[in-house]
Structures are given as structure tokens and as C-alpha cells.
Amino acid sequence: MHKTLRITVFLTAVVFLLGVLLAGGVFAQEQTLTFAWIPKALDNPVFELGRDGAFVKAQELTETTDYTVEIIYIGSVASDAAEQSRVVEDVIARGVDGIGISCNDPDALIDVINKAVEAGIPVMTWDSDAPDSERFTYLGVSNYDGGVAAAELLVRFMGEEGDVALLTGVPGAFNLEERIRGFRDGVADYPGIEIVTTVACYDDIATGVQVVEETMLAYPDLDGWFFVGLWPLFADRGSMPLWEEAAASGDMKVVAFDTLPVQLEYMKDGLLVGLVGQKYWGWGYDTIQMLFDYIVHDAAFPDWTDSGMDIVTMYNVDAMIEAWETSDFTKPLPPPFPED
Amino acid sequence: MSDTTVTNEKKEPIMALQGVSKYFGGVHALEEVDFEVYPNEIVALVGDNGAGKSTLIKILAGVHQPNRGKILFRGEPVEIPSPRAAQALGIETVYQELALIETRDVPANFFLGREPTRGTSGIFVDRKKMVEDTVRTLKDLGIVLPSLRTLVRYLSGGQRQALAIGRVMPWGGKVIIMDEPTAALGVREARKVLDLVLQLKEKGCSVVVISHNMRHVFNIADRIVVLRGGKKAGDRMKSETTPDEIVKLIVGAEML
Amino acid sequence: MEPDKPFSPEEDPARFQKEGALTRFARNQLATLALILLAMVVVLSLSTRTFLTATNIFNVLRAFSWIAIASFGQSIVIISGGIDLSAGSNMAFSGIITAMLLVEGVNVPLSIGAGLGITLLIGFANGLMISKTKLPPFIATLGMMSIVRGFCYGMTQGWPVRGLPRSFIALGQTDLSFFIWRVPVPAIIMVCFAVLVYILLDKTKLGYHTYAVGGNEYAASLAGIFTGKVKNIAFTLSGFLAGVGGILMTARLGVAAPTAASGYELDIIAAAVIGGISLTGGEGNVWGALIGAAIMQILRNALVLLGFPAYWQPAAIGAVIIGAVMIDMYRKKSI
Numbered sequence: 057m058h059k060t061l062r063i064t065v066f067l068t069a070v071v072f073l074l075g076v077l078l079a080g081g082v083f084a085q086e087q088t089l090t091f092a093w094i095p096k097a098l099d100n101p102v103f104e105l106g107r108d109g110a111f112v113k114a115q116e117l118t119e120t121t122d123y124t125v126e127i128i129y130i131g132s133v134a135s136d137a138a139e140q141s142r143v144v145e146d147v148i149a150r151g152v153d154g155i156g157i158s159c160n161d162p163d164a165l166i167d168v169i170n171k172a173v174e175a176g177i178p179v180m181t182w183d184s185d186a187p188d189s190e191r192f193t194y195l196g197v198s199n200y201d202g203g204v205a206a207a208e209l210l211v212r213f214m215g216e217e218g219d220v221a222l223l224t225g226v227p228g229a230f231n232l233e234e235r236i237r238g239f240r241d242g243v244a245d246y247p248g249i250e251i252v253t254t255v256a257c258y259d260d261i262a263t264g265v266q267v268v269e270e271t272m273l274a275y276p277d278l279d280g281w282f283f284v285g286l287w288p289l290f291a292d293r294g295s296m297p298l299w300e301e302a303a304a305s306g307d308m309k310v311v312a313f314d315t316l317p318v319q320l321e322y323m324k325d326g327l328l329v330g331l332v333g334q335k336y337w338g339w340g341y342d343t344i345q346m347l348f349d350y351i352v353h354d355a356a357f358p359d360w361t362d363s364g365m366d367i368v369t370m371y372n373v374d375a376m377i378e379a380w381e382t383s384d385f386t387k388p389l390p391p392p393f394p395e396d
Numbered sequence: 397m398s399d400t401t402v403t404n405e406k407k408e409p410i411m412a413l414q415g416v417s418k419y420f421g422g423v424h425a426l427e428e429v430d431f432e433v434y435p436n437e438i439v440a441l442v443g444d445n446g447a448g449k450s451t452l453i454k455i456l457a458g459v460h461q462p463n464r465g466k467i468l469f470r471g472e473p474v475e476i477p478s479p480r481a482a483q484a485l486g487i488e489t490v491y492q493e494l495a496l497i498e499t500r501d502v503p504a505n506f507f508l509g510r511e512p513t514r515g516t517s518g519i520f521v522d523r524k525k526m527v528e529d530t531v532r533t534l535k536d537l538g539i540v541l542p543s544l545r546t547l548v549r550y551l552s553g554g555q556r557q558a559l560a561i562g563r564v565m566p567w568g569g570k571v572i573i574m575d576e577p578t579a580a581l582g583v584r585e586a587r588k589v590l591d592l593v594l595q596l597k598e599k600g601c602s603v604v605v606i607s608h609n610m611r612h613v614f615n616i617a618d619r620i621v622v623l624r625g626g627k628k629a630g631d632r633m634k635s636e637t638t639p640d641e642i643v644k645l646i647v648g649a650e651m652l
Numbered sequence: 653m654e655p656d657k658p659f660s661p662e663e664d665p666a667r668f669q670k671e672g673a674l675t676r677f678a679r680n681q682l683a684t685l686a687l688i689l690l691a692m693v694v695v696l697s698l699s700t701r702t703f704l705t706a707t708n709i710f711n712v713l714r715a716f717s718w719i720a721i722a723s724f725g726q727s728i729v730i731i732s733g734g735i736d737l738s739a740g741s742n743m744a745f746s747g748i749i750t751a752m753l754l755v756e757g758v759n760v761p762l763s764i765g766a767g768l769g770i771t772l773l774i775g776f777a778n779g780l781m782i783s784k785t786k787l788p789p790f791i792a793t794l795g796m797m798s799i800v801r802g803f804c805y806g807m808t809q810g811w812p813v814r815g816l817p818r819s820f821i822a823l824g825q826t827d828l829s830f831f832i833w834r835v836p837v838p839a840i841i842m843v844c845f846a847v848l849v850y851i852l853l854d855k856t857k858l859g860y861h862t863y864a865v866g867g868n869e870y871a872a873s874l875a876g877i878f879t880g881k882v883k884n885i886a887f888t889l890s891g892f893l894a895g896v897g898g899i900l901m902t903a904r905l906g907v908a909a910p911t912a913a914s915g916y917e918l919d920i921i922a923a924a925v926i927g928g929i930s931l932t933g934g935e936g937n938v939w940g941a942l943i944g945a946a947i948m949q950i951l952r953n954a955l956v957l958l959g960f961p962a963y964w965q966p967a968a969i970g971a972v973i974i975g976a977v978m979i980d981m982y983r984k985k986s987i
């Protein structure tokens with residue numbers, strides 16, 4: 057009885073809202089759509105790339121459609137689910153038209169996401185999902201698949217046997233653990249490959265440099281590395297003399313997650329053989345397009361939208377460098393292994 | 397006020413409080429108190445717990461600033477904005493709480509705040525001089541302590557009191573204030589402190605002593621000032637009063 | 653030490669001082685700490701083939717030098733009865749200011765001067781908040797930690813500052829020859845600051861007053877010490893020394909990241925406390941902090957060299973912190 061009443065009220069509200077939206081489309085030539093684009097934290101530079109993508113897409117949409125699309129870039133300074141929830145509440149109070157968010161915690165943000173959806177603000181997640189919430193889709197990669205891809209890259213360059221070390225950030229971070237799980241499964245088929253140690257740097261560059269060098273001392277005959285993130289690579293050349301020497305000699309092959317310019321430099325110099333990167337730029341660029349399509353064109357999306365991964369090797373690194381230099385990530389990357 | 401009989405007319409006080417009041421929030425620790433210290437005399441300041449004795453001497457020592465009233469030093473109105481200013485005027489104080497640093501050794505406490513320095517820079521502490529002077533003063537006063545390296549934390553209550561008293565001696569103060577200097581002392585040590593007070597007087601100093609011990613007070617004091625509830629309840633030359641009268645002034649029985 | 657044997661004033665004070673030096677060693681924190689450190693070194697030398705190599709030792713030295721330098725400043729503050737939670741943020745900030753100026757083409761000494769000057773001012777601001785407005789140090793520096801971190805993010809927009817000139821990076825990556833060894837410059841700078849801070853705390857009037865304020869602030873003020881001034885200087889020095897650490901770290905890595913040194917304040921404080929600097933103030937010395945920092949870093953080094961699983965490392969580090977402080981307390985009780 058009550059339930060039917062509630063559903064009726066809800067449906068009326070939805071119809072009313074849709075009516076308002078449609079009417080807006082018909083009567084107002086220049087309707088403004090405001091989207092909040094919320095990263096996990098403001099202290100991580102890769103999110104700025106996504107932000108740039110979001111702004112570029114907003115510009116494109118404003119120029120090519122009847123809508124003026126505006127982006128609010130807002131988030132907690134450091135990764136913090138509670139703080140991020142507060143940010144979402146603020147955005148709801150401000151009354152935006154759509155939200156794209158990278159969740160700091162799959163569960164902690166369910167409440168606010170549902171609250172936004174109840175308030176008539178569609179929400180989608182990108183990079184980091186809250187699968188049990190009412191978000192209409194998730195745009196992201198499978199970190200597990202990324203780990204598998206990294207393993208394949210390493211095997212390809214290192215061969216089917218060797219001692220490998222892993223460098224991770226904060227133990228227990230879900231995305232990092234998924235990459236490691238993927239990597240382990242990826243090398244499991246090769247009995248000659250042994251993961252001799254896993255070191256953690258707690259997302260700190262200095263600690264990263266330190267533990268990599270210490271590992272080089274402890275395992276001087278290492279054949280391969282998988283950097284689950286790029287932390288020590290932010291440091292300048294000369295910071296990791298032992299690692300650099302081994303990597304430059306070609307006896308040790310290094311693959312890493314992410315495809316930032318610093319890493320591309322390392323790759324150009326032959327210190328990194330393979331990179332697996334998320335499409336940071338697409339986090340913003342594609343999210344805004346999807347929000348727009350969802351609201352304006354009523355588009356339907358699957359529960360999970362694969363954003364795909366960039367695989368970078370010496371064969372296509374130049375294209376990636378060019379994309380960074382021109383800030384144009386719209387062109388598809390050449391294949392990592394042209395002979396395939 | 398009728399109780400106040402000033403009998404020391406021939407001399408001018410070296411230090412005086414006139415109409416001094418001190419409030420701590422709502423607590424009236426001192427109200428309209430006049431208090432004089434004459435050259436070369438021993439004044440005992442008595443009163444019940446919370447009567448305002450420590451507050452009064454802390455005004456003399458530059459720790460508290462009076463809310464109302466004047467401080468005179470050698471007849472001149474002065475402000476004593478800090479303990480350092482009091483030291484500069486020649487006022488030395490042994491506090492009831494002893495004011496020792498438990499985590500430091502004996503010489504560091506002995507020279508606390510006034511460490512001698514080497515040369516003229518005023519930067520580097522002359523540790524050798526500190527140790528020698530500490531040894532000499534303690535020896536002169538007959539104070540026995542375990543090794544000077546001992547942290548004050550490990551000294552007994554009496555040893556601490558001896559140290560707190562001993563350290564004000566070398567500075568040539570003209571007015572020495574002692575807040576309950578015999579509180580933690582054994583009979584023999586208390587006697588030594590009383591002798592020390594008498595010696596100070598002989599040397600020409602004035603001494604203000606706070607004590608709850610009537611025997612001690614009548615042993616050494618020239619004059620006895622009584623505080624009750626922050627007001628001055630009496631000011632008597634020792635020769636003109638009796639322990640009974642003083643006790644009555646302290647507890648206010650006279651008024652009943 | 654025989655506390656019941658009275659000190660005889662007849663004794664020659666010079667002899668007393670000699671005796672003091674001996675007893676001081678016997679009950680000194682440093683003795684226990686040095687033993688803990690030595691034990692770690694022996695065990696590691698026997699159980700790994702790499703620990704005692706020059707490369708590793710200097711690697712460790714370099715890595716803990718900036719934590720140690722910051723912990724010297726922290727020691728001054730803790731001895732004065734305070735705590736400085738903004739140390740980690742200050743390390744990051746001095747590096748960022750210096751790096752940003754260097755990238756703009758400003759010369760090396762001026763850039764370093766600016767980085768150090770800023771953290772010195774931040775330390776001074778901490779001191780003012782604590783001495784003038786009487787904020788508890790924990791709160792004042794907690795707030796400052798966040799403010800400074802915010803500036804780190806804001807000024808860099810989250811990006812690490814890279815592309816620093818070699819002449820600057822040399823400061824962190826060069827080794828100087830000492831007899832047969834090549835000692836990293838940061839380690840030499842660390843030793844210099846240790847000596848300076850030792851002299852400051854142990855030999856100067858200001859040092860005596862710092863201990864006094866931390867030991868009993870009220871007593872110090874009754875003795876005529878301007879406690880506010882002492883605290884101010886302590887926090888200012890802590891800011892400055894954190895700045896020095898931050899610049900060395902930046903020079904070592906060749907990058908100034910806004911996230912750098914996050915959480916280092918706890919390592920810095922832990923180094924001081926392991927080194928016997930009592931959090932209640934008034935006690936301890938800079939050599940303790942130095943050894944404390946060394947113990948922390950050698951432990952981290954050991955865990956990697958021994959292949960100790962990364963996921964278990966925090967537990968091992970926590971156990972060693974507690975263990976080291978407990979051994980020291982046991983020693984204190986037994987004298």
C-alpha cells in the first residue's frame with residue numbers, strides 16, 4: 057500500500073523532472089549543464105590530466121551542441137572517504153546536473169551517491185567504483201587485467217625464467233592488490249619465474265628509491281622488476297645507481313604501471329621495457345561525454361564500461377610522448393608490438 | 397585597620413606595598429593590603445592556608461602584578477614586571493613550590509636562569525665556575541647532597557629545600573623572601589635554616605619569612621604580620637605580642 | 653652511583669667532574685642505545701652478506717640523514733616541553749620552494765636560502781602561536797602541518813617539481829672522500845648539525861634554559877627565564893632544521909613532491925623518543941636522536957635485506973619502537 061504510494065510519487069517526480077528537462081531543451085536555446093567531476097584526491101597529478109580531459113570535452117560539447125557544459129573540479133585534498141562524502145554532499149546541495157566520481161572506498165560512498173541519485177542527480181563512477189550504489193555505470197579498467205598485461209610484457213622481454221621483484225605502494229590498497237594478483241596469475245604459467253620479494257614504499261618517493269636500492273643489494277642478480285606504481289621513477293636520474301646500472305645493462309628488465317612523461321623518458325633511455333597505463337585523460341573526457349549522453353540523449357550504459365589500457369613499449373613510446381606534448385589523447389596509440 | 401600599629405617610625409621601609417589588591421577571577425586573594433619591609437629586619441608573614449601569603453610575596457617577587465595599589469622600593473614607586481626585575485632590585489625569593497627543575501642536576505638548578513657565561517659573549521655557560529661555586533656555597537652553608545650530578549628528581553624533600561634556599565644566597569640580595577622554608581625539614585635542618593635567616597640579618601639583609609610554625613616565628617622574627625582572608629589582620633612587633641594573640645589574629649577569634 | 657654516600661664538599665671539584673663523566677656514561681641512555689645499535693649491526697652483518705658493504709652503509713646513512721636532521725630540531729622542541737607535528741610538511745615545503753625557484757632559474761644558494769627562510773618563518777609562527785596565544789603545541793603544529801601541506805599541494809597543483817640543476821642535486825648525491833671511504837654529503841651535514849645542536853643544548857645558556865622550560869615551565873619562569881622566548885627559538889629551530897632535511901631529501905631525489913615526507917613527523921618524533929628524549933620534556937640529548945634515527949633506518953634496511961615480507965614490516969617496526977623504549981625504561985629503573 058505504502059510502497060505503491062511511494063513508487064507513484066517517485067514516478068510522478070521522475071516524469072515531472074523529465075518534463076522539465078525536455079521543456080528546457082525545447083524552450084531554452086542555451087541550457088547550462090553543470091557536472092561535478094570528483095577525483096579521489098587533489099594531491100595526485102594523474103587526476104589533473106583527467107580534469108584537463110573533462111574541460112576539453114566540456115568545451116567541445118559547448119561548441120557543438122545547444123548546451124553550455126560547465127565542470128566543477130572538486131575533491132578532498134588527500135585520499136579520504138569521509139572527506140570525499142562531505143564533498144559530494146556539498147555538490148548535491150549546490151544542485152549540479154550530474155556527478156562523475158572516483159571513489160576512495162567502494163562502500164563508504166554508497167550513501168551519498170544514492171542520496172544524489174534520489175535528489176535527481178545521475179552519478180557515474182570512474183577509475184574506482186562503488187558497485188553496490190545506484191550509479192548508472194562505471195568507467196574503468198580492470199586492475200587485474202592490467203597486472204596480467206604487465207606480466208605478459210615482462211615475460212616477453214625477460215624470457216620465461218628469472219627472479220623478479222615487486223614494488224608496491226600502500227599494502228592493502230585495493231587497486232594495487234588487484235594488479236599484483238593479476239601479475240602473479242600472469243607469471244604463474246612459467247615455473248621458471250620466481251617472485252623473490254615484494255617491497256612497499258607507502259606511496260613515498262624517497263622510500264621507494266630506498267627500498268629499490270636495498271633490494272638491488274639483497275638480490276644483485278635480479279632479472280626483472282614490476283613497479284606496481286611509478287613512485288621511485290619520479291626521482292631524478294642518479295638516485296638509484298644500482299637499479300639504473302642493472303636496467304641499463306639490459307640484464308634486468310623493468311615493467312611498470314602508468315604512462316607518465318617521466319616514465320616515458322626512462323623508457324626512451326632503455327631503462328623501462330614496458331608500461332601499462334590507464335587512460336587518465338579519458339577519465340575526464342569520456343566521463344563527461346557519458347554523463348551528457350545519459351542526461352541529454354537518455355543513453356543506456358552497461359554496468360561496467362571498459363576504458364581500456366595503454367600498453368607502451370619502445371615501439372609506440374614516441375606516439376605517447378607526442379600525445380603528452382600536444383595534450384591530445386584522442387588519437388589511438390599504435391600497437392606495442394608491430395610485428396604481431 | 398585599627399590593628400595596624402606602625403612602630404618602626406625612625407626608619408624608612410626598604411620595600412612597601414600600599415593598598416594592594418590581587419584578584420584571581422572571582423577570588424580576592426589580597427584586598428587593600430599595606431605591607432612594609434624595613435632594612436635589616438626579619439618579618440614573619442603568617443596566616444591560615446589560602447590567606448594570601450604566597451600571593452603577597454609573589455607580588456614582591458615580580459611573579460604577580462597587583463590589580464590595585466602601589467609598590468615602593470626605597471621610597472620610590474616601582475613596577476616589578478618580572479622575576480628578573482625583582483632580582484635586579486636585589487629581591488631574592490625561595491618559593492613554597494621550590495621552583496626546581498627535577499630533570500636537571502644540582503649546579504643547573506643552583507644557577508637556574510642566571511648561569512655564568514664564559515668570556516663576554518654571554519652565550520657559553522661556564523660549567524666549571526658553576527660547579528665550583530655550587531660546591532663552595534653548599535659547603536659554606538653546610539648543606540650535604542649526594543653527587544652534584546644527581547638529578548633533583550632523586551633528591552629528598554629536605555635536600556631539595558636546602559638547595560632551593562642555598563641557591564639564593566650568593567646573589568647579594570638585600571631583601572630575601574622565603575615561603576615556608578622549613579616545611580619539609582627535619583628538626584636539625586630547620587634549626588640550620590633559622591640560623592641562616594639570623595645570619596642574613598646580621599649581614600644587613602631584610603628577610604620575609606612565611607611560616608605556620610609559631611615557635612620558629614617567635615624564635616627569629618622582629619615583626620609579625622598576619623593575613624586573614626586576603627586582608628591584613630595584624631602587624632605586631634614581636635616584643636609587644638604573644639603567640640596566643642597571633643593565633644587569635646590568624647583564626648579571627650578576636651572578632652567573635 | 654651510590655646515592656647514600658654523601659657528596660663531600662672537601663673534594664676537589666675537578667675530580668668530581670671526572671667522576672661525573674664516568675658515572676654519566678654508565679647511566680647514560682647513549683650506552684644502552686649504542687648497545688642496541690651495535691647488536692643490530694652484528695646480527696645483520698652475520699645474517700646478510702650485504703649489510704656491511706660500503707654501498708649499503710652509505711645508502712643507509714644518506715637515507716636517514718634528513719630524518720635525523722629534522723629530529724634534531726624536534727629534539728629541541730620536545731626538550732623544551734613541546735612537540736612539532738609540522739616537521740614533515742616543513743620538509744616537503746622547503747624542498748618545493750627551493751625546487752620551484754631553481755626551475756625558475758634562480759641560483760642555488762638563493763633558492764636554498766629561500767626554502768630555509770620559509771620554514772624558519774613557519775617555525776617562528778608556530779612559536780608565536782604557542783608562546784603568545786598559548787595554543788597547545790599539539791594543536792598549533794597540527795594545524796600548521798595541514799596549512800603547510802595545503803600550500804605544498806596548492807603551489808604545485810599536485811605535480812612533483814622536477815628538472816632541478818645538477819649543481820643542486822650534487823648536494824644530495826655526491827660523496828666526499830674521507831681516508832678510504834666515500835661519505836655522502838648529507839651524512840656529513842648531518843654530523844655537523846648534530847655537533848651544533850649538541851653545543852647549543854649542552855653548552856649554552858639558551859640550552860640550559862631550554863631544558864629548564866621543558867623540565868618545569870613555571871619554575872623556569874619564577875627563575876626569571878623568559879619561557880616564551882625560549883619556546884619561540886625552539887620551534888623556529890625545528891622549522892629550520894626540518895627545512896634543511898627537506899632540502900637534502902630533495903637534492904637526493906632530484907624531485908620535490910607535494911606528498912613528500914607525509915607522515916615523517918611520526919618517524920622524526922619516534923627517532924627522538926627512541927633516543928631517550930622524554931616526551932614530557934626537559935630530558936635527553938641530540939646524540940640520542942641521532943642513534944634513534946639510525947636504529948629506525950637500519951631496521952627498515954634490515955627488513956628489506958632479510959626479505960622480510962613487506963606486509964608485516966609495520967608490525968616489526970612498531971615492536972622495535974616499543975622494545976627500544978622499554979629497554980631504556982628498564983635501565984632507568986635499575987640505577
Ligand SMILES: Nc1ncnc2c1ncn2[C@@H]1O[C@H](COP(=O)(O)OP(=O)(O)OP(=O)(O)O)[C@@H](O)[C@H]1O
Nearest residue numbers: 420423425443444445446447448449450451452492
Ligand atoms: N594563580 C592563581 N590562580 C587562581 N587562584 C589563586 C592563584 N594563586 C592563589 N590563588 C588563590 O588565592 C588565594 C590565596 O592563595 P595563597 O597561595 O596566597 O595562599 P597562602 O596564604 O600562601 O596559603 P598556604 O598557607 O596554603 O600556602 C587562595 O584562595 C588561592 O586559591
Ligand SMILES: [Mg+2]
Nearest residue numbers: 449450492575
Ligand atoms: Mg602559600
